[in-house]
Amino acid sequence: MSGLIRLLDFKDVSDKRGTLVALEGERNIPFAIKRVYYMVDVPPGETRGFHAHRKLQQVAVCLNGSCKMVLDDGKTRESVVLDSPTKGLVIGDLVWREMSEFTAGAVLMVLASEPYDEADYIRDHDEFLTIVRS
Numbered sequence: 001m002s003g004l005i006r007l008l009d010f011k012d013v014s015d016k017r018g019t020l021v022a023l024e025g026e027r028n029i030p031f032a033i034k035r036v037y038y039m040v041d042v043p044p045g046e047t048r049g050f051h052a053h054r055k056l057q058q059v060a061v062c063l064n065g066s067c068k069m070v071l072d073d074g075k076t077r078e079s080v081v082l083d084s085p086t087k088g089l090v091i092g093d094l095v096w097r098e099m100s101e102f103t104a105g106a107v108l109m110v111l112a113s114e115p116y117d118e119a120d121y122i123r124d125h126d127e128f129l130t131i132v133r134s
């Protein structure tokens, strides 16, 4: 596993009724959770992301189906396929992210350490490179 791709393995509790996974801030999620959002109905071939955050910790979990996440810290670019509700990808500050290859019915849920704030986004890759290299 690379330095950029940090995956959390969540315990699942399975019985004949199915599987349950519990996520708790500051326990199996490494921050207090202030926001949860999710993406559904992403059309075939569509891409999302293409930005970084100044100060935001997130964990992304693909609850159904799969998608590809590319992370870029300005030095290296690495990718991972999220395809399990028991795997969480940790995405820290100042990491550019790109999401693609959503399968039909994919549900990507993201837990975030801060409320939504458009001012926290860096949506220009050249500006991102200037910030991380300074």
Ligand code: T46
Pocket: 035, 037, 039, 048, 049, 050, 058, 060, 097, 110, 116
């Ligand atoms: C991220 C990746 C993984 C809100 O109003 N509240 C929210 O909490 C979020 C996340 C978004 N929005 C609005 C802002 C835009 O008008 O929803 C619209 C779509 O957001 P955006 O184009 O930023 O979505 P993605 O999928 O490109 O990126 C999202 C998150 O925004 C981002 O923080 O890390 O998922």
